[in-house]
Structure formats: C-alpha cells, structure tokens
Amino acid sequence: MVSEKMVKLGTNRSVIRDLFEYGNQRKAEIGADKVFDFSLGNPSVPAPPAVREAALDLLQNEDELLLHGYTSAQGDAGLREKIAAYINGQHGVHLTADNLYITVGAAASLTISLKALTEEGDEFITFAPFFPEYRVFVENAGASLVVADSDPEDFQIDCGVFEKAVTAHTKGVILNSPNNPSGVVITEDRIRELCGILEKKQREYGHPIFLISDEPYRELVYDGVKVPYLMNYYDNTIVCYSYSKSLSLPGERIGYIAVSEKAAEWKKIYAAVCGAGRSLGYVCAPSLFQQVVARCIGQTSDVSIYKKNRDLLYNALTEYGYRCIRPDGAFYLFVEALEKDANAFSAKAREYELLLVPADSFGTPGFVRISYCVSTEQIERSLPAFRALAEAYGK
C-alpha cells in the first residue's frame, strides 16, 4: 500500500531519539535537575550575538519581497562569493561562487552529493564509528555503504583495513573529522596516507574516487588542534558543511557543498549537484538565514564552554576508571562500556539517571557516546552518578 521501507525508517526511531524521549518522561517524574541527559548533539552554547543583530537588522531594513523571496537554487550569489573568499583565505584554495551550492544543512549536503555521484552498483566507504544516518542517505541515493573499522586504540583511520575495503565499485569515501561520535580529529599523517591509497586506487581502477568531507564540527576543536582541509590533499574532494554547530543554528537548516576546483570535471559534478538538489525537492536554502550567514562568516559560537565541559568530564571519568578516547573536537566523549554489551551498560546507567547512548548503531559495539553539549553545571551534578556507576562495576 505504501513503501514498507519508508514505514520502517519512520517507525524505527534511533536509539538516540528513544533515550531522549525516555529522558523527557523521567524528568517529568523526578525533576529535570535529577536526570543527566547526555543523549542529543544539540548545541548548548548560543549563537554569536552577530546572528541576532544581523537577523534584526535585515528584518527591520531590507525589502521583504527580496528578503523572503526565492534565491537561485544554488544559493544567493553574494553569499556564495563570501563563503568562497573565506575558505580561500583560510585554506589557500581557489574556489569561486560557482564551486559552492548552499544547502538546507549537513543532511541535505550529504543526500544531494551522494545522489549527484551515484551510478548503479556504486559503493561508498565510511569509517566506524560513524553517524548512523549515513546508511540511510547512501541507500536513498541507490548505493551501498561499506564500513571500514578504525584503529581500536585511538579511532584513527586504519589504512590497512581501508585499503582492503576499496573495490572497483567504490565511488567515494565519507570522512567525518572531527568525528561524531568519537570526537577524534584525523591526523595529517593519516590523511596523507588515506589520500595516497585513493590516488593509487583511482589509477588502478581508471575512474575517480571522491572524498566527501562531512565537516560540521570543523570549528569545534580544542587546544589548537588543526583539521586538515582535504582539498589541499586530494583533488577529487567535495566538502559538505553546515552552520548548525559553528553558529549554533541547527534548526535553521543552512550549510553548503563545496566542489574542489581541482576535481575531475568539477563543472559536471556541480551540475549533478544542482540536478540532485532539484530532484530531491530542495528549491533553495532558507533566504533570511542565507543573508544572516553572509554577515556572520568566520564567526563561531563560544567554543571555550565546550572545552571546559570536555576537560571536566574527561578528567573525572578517567579518574573514576573509565577508558575514554580523549576528544580533540566536536562535543562528544566516546567511552568504553564497563561491560561487553553497551546496551546493558546504558540500561544500568539509567539506574543512576545517566542517559548515555550505546554506540552499536554507530558501528562500534562496546562503547557509549556522551554528548557534553550541555550546561557545565549538569556535568558537575552528574559526576557522583558516574562515580557510583563505576563503583557498581568494581572500579
């Protein structure tokens, strides 16, 4: 009667969403301050003041028909020029407005890019742990997702495992650094090694293999860690970006796709991006926020709060006996469960009112994800519960 596949996708809520709903129910029962909800990746630091200032000024002074009117499908030309100039200034590449396509956020950037590239039988590789919606987006495009495990010690790319995963069917690789859920930033050495393998495989198979850089967390890094800009390491690179995290605007749905000017036949790729956006029903990105972003390029929400949260949580948890990957970026702490089954561990944690996401759906069983994009005070209040949970496991 209807698409059973879509019914299934619409019915099987993610484990994250389930935990979040449980948390809301539990908060109603015992009080919001007694539940330590670490489930969602929703920014907890407000947008920089320039966002509100820009929106107010635009609403007060711009012509409404222009402000709320359609932009071109690829986004306002002025905005695209500004973004290109910013990227060029930051990373020494040579993009123009014609390399940029403004999207309705990171999920749209990915679904559009994947649909633009996919031909029958194509495979995309990503690295575990990975954002579970990658599988949904890749399958929507008609391709298959191939998962390459990361190095279990540090969750960097395991290039040996990766090389074995590449086949003649590999159309592209999705890399997410800083990573959700591990918080790991892939090192420059590992990037070079990855790109070397890709170059070799391109020659071997005689067709391009695209590197899709999903980087909504690019600006959320700590202690001066650098996130290499992939276009400088590999020509066939497509960057999928979103302002959801950097400007704390996840609900406003705005991001972009940048096609490297050094990619093979980049104009053709860009045309396919335009076609895929049209085909998926994306008419243009929200027009007011296109103008807001144009006035806020280069601004970032106050990252020092996330850093403070990270330090507090990482230091406390390692002291209590947890094994954690020390995150260099994003706002997630990836923690080894204190028993083999992460779902059982997450259930146990609930007894201490701790809501921790079991990471099986991220492709890495035996871990939980802790989103520390919460108030510092919530973390402080939760520490005795984390300590008690560790003690329950004999730590």
Place this chain on the structure above:
Amino acid sequence: MVSEKMVKLGTNRSVIRDLFEYGNQRKAEIGADKVFDFSLGNPSVPAPPAVREAALDLLQNEDELLLHGYTSAQGDAGLREKIAAYINGQHGVHLTADNLYITVGAAASLTISLKALTEEGDEFITFAPFFPEYRVFVENAGASLVVADSDPEDFQIDCGVFEKAVTAHTKGVILNSPNNPSGVVITEDRIRELCGILEKKQREYGHPIFLISDEPYRELVYDGVKVPYLMNYYDNTIVCYSYSKSLSLPGERIGYIAVSEKAAEWKKIYAAVCGAGRSLGYVCAPSLFQQVVARCIGQTSDVSIYKKNRDLLYNALTEYGYRCIRPDGAFYLFVEALEKDANAFSAKAREYELLLVPADSFGTPGFVRISYCVSTEQIERSLPAFRALAEAYGK
C-alpha cells in the same frame, strides 16, 4: 563518473528560468522599466505585517537555543496543533498534530509524499497543464508520471480521459487547484465526479489510490470562489501545502503535509512520510519560521492586489483579441498563443519586450503563461505592447 541523469537535470534549465535570465540581461541593456517580465511565480505582494512583527518579537525575546534549535523531525508540536485546529475550523475535518508533518515548502511536501507512497512499478496521474517539476519529483520517488489532458475548453478535469488513465499501477493522483499555470479552480461537481471514479477504481483493483492535493494557491482566489477541501470528498487524501504564496515567504521554505484521519491506515502513511523525510535528508523545517507561522496562521498577503492585476490584464487581453482562460485563482493567466507554436509566439513577444512562458513543458502546447504577480504599474505599462503584438497577428 557521476550520475548523468542528475547532470542533465542540473544542466537543462527550465524554460521559465531561461526567460527570466534573458529578462535580466535585457533589462541591463535597455532599462528595467522597458522590459515586461511575466516569467516568474514569485509573490509581488509583501508578507502580512504580522510576519515581521512575529519574527522580531521572537528574535528579541525568545531563548536563542530553543528558537534556533532542532525541532522534532515532524515539526514543532505546538505549531502542528495550531495548524490542525485551523484546518478543522475552516473545513470541518478532525485532524490532530499527529496528522501533520511540517516541511521545507511545497516541493518537499511532494517529494516526501511521493517517496512515502511509491512501491515498484507505481504510477501517478496528473492533469495537463501541470507544474513541470512534478515529473522530476515522481521520477525521484521511482514512479512514473501519467498525464491526463484536461478539457481544452475550460481546463477543468476531463473525467472520461482521466478514467481511462487509471490502471492497476495507479498509486495516486496529483491535483493542483488553483492551478499553476492555468489559474483554474476545479469545480465541486468535477471533484465529486473525480472522487467517484477513484472510489470505483479502488474497489476494482482492491488497493487504495491516493489523492494528493498540491494546494499552495488555496488562499489566492477571487470573487468569493470556493476551493473544495478534498478530505471532505475522498478519504485517501494527502494535502501538500506551502506558506510560500499565502504568506509571501517563498524563500523561507515552510509548508506541511496533512494526512487525512480517514485515510486507510493513516498512521502507517504518516510513518512512511516520516521515513521518507528522513531518507531525503530533511531534518526539520526552519525553526524560526516554524514559530513565525505559528503566530500567523489564518493570515494571508493582500490578495486584492493580485485580483486587480488579474482584472486589468484579463480584460485588456480579451479586448485585444487574445483568448484567455479566466483565472479564478493563483496569479497566472493562461493565454492561447496567436500562432500554433507557442515557442515561436513567445519569441515574437520578446520583440515587444514581453516575456511570456511557452507552456509546452506544462504539457499543453499552444499556450503561454503570464505571471501577473508583478506591480500593477508594470501591467499598465505593458498593455500597448500586448496590443501591438496582437495587431502583428492581424487581431
């Protein structure tokens, strides 16, 4: 290397867009006031003042993290409740928030609904003339578009033609009233006849056939014409709506899908809608404008300006010898070309600086579409050109 189908979709610009780009070039050459651009369906009446007031108030007084945060994928529950209550009050149906899914505009409403419903081999029927993107959206879902010609006299549904178009593969029918490009509002009698055929065919084939009502122009009607609410005529109805025209917010991308509570297994359909939205990369509709719309439900941009434009243009053109369908709604005048080939006629009209869209891509050769969502003054200035064009054809 990439999807050739997407390259083609991204490269072949629509005839509308081509004409619009030509117009911009021509305006630069001879002055904006000398070119009579009737190509685009972009509202020319600003949003009602309540939109700006709501946006300013929200930006000044609401918590930014909530205002710009993710809403649930199906949209803010409060907004959905308000829309349901409004629809129920207007049309005597019994929707709740759970029947509504907020989207990123009408194109998203359609792509999501089609993807939710489509199983292999499905067909969707629509009536010529039709919005050309329907074909793109139906094909994206993996279905085929079947076109039923309308009655050439009045562009109402030709029920005889329609009945022959229904097959065992028909999954649904897309109805667009008020219609783009004809401006026709389908009469209640014709709706009843259509729904009677659908009921009969459902019984005959033993499966539901869905009626998808694409109605972004519902409020843009003149002289008290009524647009029947399809849920009151047929149970398996899904309404696709957008605030682009009624609130003059086409760039902000906000609309909804409403699944009739009388549809067969409506909860399953709704789940498929949620799944399709997820699969296509729609995370949520823009959050600020979800709140703005919640405060402006039932408001409409000043339709009297469009009516004035319609009367002026319709009366003048019929006086000059053009044969026009008198539009009851939307902001388009559908005019018979003065020679057989509408493309040749559109080219001839350019010599008089009139930009009229040849309607071949709408499935109705021999007509042009005139978008009268322009300033009344532009119409007044254009009348001598329309008269001269008619005279050139011996009228």
